[in-house]
Amino acid sequence: MKEYKDDSLMLHTDLYQINMLQTYWETGMDQRNAVFEIFFRKNPFENGYAIFAGLERVLDYFNNLKFTDQDLAYLKETGIYQDDFLAYLKELKLKLTVRSMVEGELCFASEPLMQIEGPLGHCQLVETAVLNIINYQTLIATKASRIRSVVGHGDKVSEFGTRRAQELDAAIWGTRAAYIGGFHSTSNVRAGKLFGIPISGTHAHSLVQAYRDEYKAFKAYAETHKDVVFLVDTYDTLRSGVPTAIQVAKEMGDKINFIGVRIDSGDMAYQSKRIREQLDEAGFTDARIVASNDLDEKTILNLRMQGAKINDWGIGTKIITAFDQPALGAVYKLVSIEDKNGVMMPTMKISSNAEKMTTPGVKQVWRITRNKDGKSEGDYIALDDEAPDKMDELFMFHPVHTYINKTVRDFDARPLLIDVMKEGQVTYELPEINQIRDYASKNYNALWDEYKRILNPEQYPVDLSQKLYDEKMASIKALREKIQVKVDRLEKNNVS
Numbered sequence: 001m002k003e004y005k006d007d008s009l010m011l012h013t014d015l016y017q018i019n020m021l022q023t024y025w026e027t028g029m030d031q032r033n034a035v036f037e038i039f040f041r042k043n044p045f046e047n048g049y050a051i052f053a054g055l056e057r058v059l060d061y062f063n064n065l066k067f068t069d070q071d072l073a074y075l076k077e078t079g080i081y082q083d084d085f086l087a088y089l090k091e092l093k094l095k096l097t098v099r100s101m102v103e104g105e106l107c108f109a110s111e112p113l114m115q116i117e118g119p120l121g122h123c124q125l126v127e128t129a130v131l132n133i134i135n136y137q138t139l140i141a142t143k144a145s146r147i148r149s150v151v152g153h154g155d156k157v158s159e160f161g162t163r164r165a166q167e168l169d170a171a172i173w174g175t176r177a178a179y180i181g182g183f184h185s186t187s188n189v190r191a192g193k194l195f196g197i198p199i200s201g202t203h204a205h206s207l208v209q210a211y212r213d214e215y216k217a218f219k220a221y222a223e224t225h226k227d228v229v230f231l232v233d234t235y236d237t238l239r240s241g242v243p244t245a246i247q248v249a250k251e252m253g254d255k256i257n258f259i260g261v262r263i264d265s266g267d268m269a270y271q272s273k274r275i276r277e278q279l280d281e282a283g284f285t286d287a288r289i290v291a292s293n294d295l296d297e298k299t300i301l302n303l304r305m306q307g308a309k310i311n312d313w314g315i316g317t318k319i320i321t322a323f324d325q326p327a328l329g330a331v332y333k334l335v336s337i338e339d340k341n342g343v344m345m346p347t348m349k350i351s352s353n354a355e356k357m358t359t360p361g362v363k364q365v366w367r368i369t370r371n372k373d374g375k376s377e378g379d380y381i382a383l384d385d386e387a388p389d390k391m392d393e394l395f396m397f398h399p400v401h402t403y404i405n406k407t408v409r410d411f412d413a414r415p416l417l418i419d420v421m422k423e424g425q426v427t428y429e430l431p432e433i434n435q436i437r438d439y440a441s442k443n444y445n446a447l448w449d450e451y452k453r454i455l456n457p458e459q460y461p462v463d464l465s466q467k468l469y470d471e472k473m474a475s476i477k478a479l480r481e482k483i484q485v486k487v488d489r490l491e492k493n494n495v496s
């Protein structure tokens, strides 16, 4: 890999973004004010909700983002761009204004998670990296929440996935997202240092193999550590591993804090029950049983159903790679653009595929909860000039099946998109990681159980205001008519 002393993230974008910027610039469009929104079309893992994560890194990415001399030298080398455009890039200072959900917010398909406003060219340049960050972190936080939701009360879940992650960055930011989603600790020591996440760890089979003997290995480990968890499945878990762990724990007595044992293979329901008996019989009733080996929410649920006596769970591959759904699929769509008279005009993409159709206009997402118990009624997407928080009753209807509707009274309406950056300056004070994690947990607790089950959850309502719905329908009609005129003209030209 080539080394650059001033490498920046400006080039961490798709070539087509710079190509579009060039077109906007050459045609005098680059300074037109534009608003883009980020949303995903389907909740990941067929879950009933997702947990928003990634804002801290997005703001960090925006901070001082500019083309460096070596970025520009590289672009020149490609031969794609002329000197005058490169000179324009050299002076480019991003003036983005950002509204976003905060990390730990519950979010749902089809609602804006973040809104980026600014000169069209600036907004375009950052699309790729912003999606890159939010897609991954939101996905992992959601997967973590699913896993956390199936473990027992008092069980601990540790993230073990660094070795299986899609490279170094994914390990670090993935484990942060897993912590936000409810994991208790990580095995990644650097993540502990960078984010203040609790770290935890046992030992590997190699320790036992190195000493060629379980007793020697456990004893050596115990003599060099205070807190110990012995990995007991290297040779024969029930006949050798656990009895040896017990022997060493007894010999060491108060010199160590014998936390328990870990198993990493075999039938973990059967083994954990037998291990529990052996530990209890030896008087170690508080010793914990840690399990790892390709675990996820489904295996954990199944193990618990079988009465497994597992207290703590180490989760690697399946969390850090979001194994069963490796991408969230969030997109970045233009919703409003300034016209040549300086007026902001809503814009949308239409498609025969209803899922691919966007909703035009600058919007706010309102979380509607009942005043009497704080429970969720649904989310209400309204145009920016609407104020559902000032209304006494709210008519909420399904945006496709409009006959599914309800009128809500005595409710609280909370706007979810808050100002985080104004013309390139961060205006938001980043919370501590534990505040984010607590916030996610509080939000999760306020959600009805029906939306939280990991299999076939109920669909949480994400509704459009009447005004937004009407404008969307009018835009679709107007666009269809415009296209029809064009098609007719083309056909007429072909005939003549």
Ligand SMILES: Nc1ncnc2c1ncn2[C@@H]1O[C@H](COP(=O)(O)OP(=O)(O)OP(=O)(O)O)[C@@H](O)[C@H]1O
Binding pocket: 264, 265, 266, 267, 268, 269, 270, 292, 293, 294, 295, 299, 302, 303, 306
């Ligand atoms: N009682 C159980 N019920 C359901 N799944 C289990 C049970 N015990 C273990 N598993 C899961 O079954 C999968 C395979 O376990 P298996 O015993 O085959 O381990 P393994 O990976 O072959 O062992 P090794 O790591 O030694 O190669 C793992 O995902 C594990 O978490």
Ligand SMILES: O=P(O)(O)OC[C@H]1O[C@H](OP(=O)(O)OP(=O)(O)O)[C@H](O)[C@@H]1O
Binding pocket: 160, 161, 163, 164, 203, 204, 205, 206, 264, 292, 293, 294, 295, 314, 315, 316, 317, 318
């Ligand atoms: O199974 P995962 O959910 O991906 O969790 C991470 C795995 O990493 C370790 O195994 P590995 O074989 O790499 O090393 P070890 O068993 O020698 O520690 C650990 O024992 C887990 O099995």
Ligand SMILES: O=C(O)c1cccnc1
Binding pocket: 160, 161, 187, 200, 201, 202, 203, 204, 262, 292, 314, 316
């Ligand atoms: O601490 C552990 O037991 C651990 C950490 C990473 C991966 N596997 C196991």
